[in-house]
Amino acid sequence: MKxxxxxxxxxxxxxxxxxxxxPGPGQVLVKVGGAGACHSDxxxxxxxxxxxxxxxxxxxxxxNAGWVEKLGAGTTGCAVGDPxxxxxxxxxxxxxxxxxxxxxxxxxxGGPTPGGLAGYDGGMAPYLLVPSARFLVxxxxxxxxxxxxLSDAALTSYHAIKRSRHLLGxxxxxxxxxxGGLGQMAIQLLRTLSAATTIIAVDTAADKxxxxxxxxxxxxLVSGEKAVKRVQDVTRGxxxxxxxxxxxxxPTLQMAAQMARVLGHLTIVGIGGGVLPVNFLSPxxxxxxxSPFWGSIPELMEVxxxxxxxxxxxxxxxxxxxxxxQAYHLLHDGKISGRAVITPNG
Numbered sequence: 001m002k003x004x005x006x007x008x009x010x011x012x013x014x015x016x017x018x019x020x021x022x023p024g025p026g027q028v029l030v031k032v033g034g035a036g037a038c039h040s041d042x043x044x045x046x047x048x049x050x051x052x053x054x055x056x057x058x059x060x061x062x063x064n065a066g067w068v069e070k071l072g073a074g075t076t077g078c079a080v081g082d083p084x085x086x087x088x089x090x091x092x093x094x095x096x097x098x099x100x101x102x103x104x105x106x107x108x109x110g111g112p113t114p115g116g117l118a119g120y121d122g123g124m125a126p127y128l129l130v131p132s133a134r135f136l137v138x139x140x141x142x143x144x145x146x147x148x149x150l151s152d153a154a155l156t157s158y159h160a161i162k163r164s165r166h167l168l169g170x171x172x173x174x175x176x177x178x179x180g181g182l183g184q185m186a187i188q189l190l191r192t193l194s195a196a197t198t199i200i201a202v203d204t205a206a207d208k209x210x211x212x213x214x215x216x217x218x219x220x221l222v223s224g225e226k227a228v229k230r231v232q233d234v235t236r237g238x239x240x241x242x243x244x245x246x247x248x249x250x251p252t253l254q255m256a257a258q259m260a261r262v263l264g265h266l267t268i269v270g271i272g273g274g275v276l277p278v279n280f281l282s283p284x285x286x287x288x289x290x291s292p293f294w295g296s297i298p299e300l301m302e303v304x305x306x307x308x309x310x311x312x313x314x315x316x317x318x319x320x321x322x323x324x325x326q327a328y329h330l331l332h333d334g335k336i337s338g339r340a341v342i343t344p345n346g
Contacts, residue, residue, distance in 0.1 A: 003125035004324040004342070006041075007057040009049040012325055013124075016057065021121075021129035023072035028130045030086060033144025034318075035123035036063030037327045037340040038152060039180075043271055045328075060324075061122030061342065062088045063152040065144035068136070069127060077133040083144055084136040085151050085304060086128065089294050090120075093134065101297040104159075123148075124324055126344045137300050140308050147307065149181065149314045149339040152294065154303045156269060157186040159295030160244060161193060164265040167241040168194035175231055175259050178246035178270060179203040179212040179220070181314070181339040186244055188312045191216035197241075198234065202227050202255070211315070211337060223255065231259045239264060239284060248272035257283045267292065316341045 003018045023029045041060055044052070064086040068078050078084065091098040091106030098106050122128065130136060139147055161174075168174060172194070176186050179201045190199050201212035201220045209220030219234075221227035231240055239261030245252050248270030254277055260266045262284040268276065268291040276289065283289060295303075306312045315338025319327040327340040 001126045002321065003059040003121070004061075004321065005057040005059050006045055009051075009056075010046060013045065013060055013328065015322070018059065018125065020127055023070055023075070023129060025073045026075050026132055027072035028068060028075055028078065028133050028136060029070040030064070030066045030084065030128045030130055030136075031069040032061075032064060032123045032126060032128050032344045033066040033083075034064070034146070034148030034341045034343055035061035036149040036152060037324070037331055037342060038063060039331065040271055042328065042332055043273075059121040059123070059125050061124035061128075063148050064088075064123030064128055065139060065148040065151065066123070066128065066345070067144065075133055078136055078138075083139040083142070085139055085144070085147055085300070086123070086130055087135040087137060087297050087300050088151055090131060090135060093132070104294040104296060124321065124342050124344065126321075134297070137297070137304055139304060142304065142308055145318060145341065145343050146314065146316055147304070148341050149185075149316065150303050150307055151300065153181045153314060153339055154185045154189070154307070154312060155295040155300050156292075157182055158189050158303050159299050160267050160269050160292045161186060161189050161242070162299065163290070163292065164242045164267065165193055167265060168197045170196040172196070172242075173198045173200065173231070173235050173240040174242040174244070175200045175202060175240045175256075176212070176217070176244050176246065177202045177223070177252050177256060179205070179208040179217075180246070181336070182246045182269065183208075184211060184215050184315060184338055185312065186246065187212055187215045187217050189306075192306060192311045200231060200234065200240070205334065207337070223251070228255055228258045235261065238262070241265065242267065244269060246270045248274050250274040253277070260284055260287045262286060264288070265290065314339055318343050320346075
């Protein structure tokens with residue numbers, strides 16, 4: 001079968017012929033319906049050789065959904081033909097964090113993860129081998145072609161927001177920096193989880209700010225000093241209870257520190273590689289700074305439930321497998337409105 005693979009550092013992905021995987025004991029072979037193209041893939045491919053200890057090549061795609069194709073010996077919990085979404089952080093399953101479903105924080109460093117985050121084959125191929133049925137969440141009535149980004153874009157945003165939910169009561173303000181795929185999902189989740197919160201989207205692109213307002217943002221601001229002043233004005237000089245930086249470069253982190261409030265949360269989700277300026281006065285006193293990673297298996301189940309009930313919806317643009325390279329090129333140039341989803345099986 002053909003797969004879109006990361007072959008060489010600082011080079012675009014390539015199509016290569018690879019063997020169709022066969023599930024062993026306890027494993028599941030998934031027929032891929034959709035595999036999301038994520039900015040983290042671009043960051044990975046642009047790194048210099050040796051920056052990460054990954055063995056190349058491997059198939060890209062860590063946001064995956066599809067149908068159960070084949071079960072390995074002794075595998076239970078799903079049946080052939082079931083529509084499923086694949087939980088991405090594959091932990092050891094035995095440590096304390098894994099036992100409560102938080103495999104995103106597995107205590108065994110360097111555990112396997114599909115498609116780019118730890119060097120294991122992902123979903124930009126007709127089939128994806130999943131090591132355990134515990135990583136599969138039923139999709140119910142949702143289409144795998146539409147639902148694939150729920151496994152990262154939605155789950156990551158949901159986990160980041162949920163930890164700050166106690167701050168988001170009436171009169172509160174949340175700022176979402178970056179109104180792309182993650183930002184659009186974060187705005188919907190904020191509106192769903194805390195209807196009373198004032199939501200402000202910040203981005204450099206006017207078209208993305210327009211989409212953000214359609215998704216539920218109360219305001220859309222162009223990044224920069226004027227955006228900082230507007231947030232301070234809206235919050236009567238106090239700053240926002242929650243600032244989500246979904247970009248993570250130096251200018252956005254500096255802006256985030258100026259927008260946050262005393263005792264608030266500044267949450268860094270974007271992996272742009274910037275550095276947050278920290279001193280006695282910045283961020284504000286007792287403002288909690290965190291960099292959450294993905295989310296838990298129970299949280300993915302909650303995200304799927306929200307999507308199935310129509311409370312959140314991902315904007316997706318579909319690309320057949322042979323156009324995966326074009327999808328990443330458009331993503332790099334900021335020309336994907338929501339999430340690019342590769343569809344190896346139509």
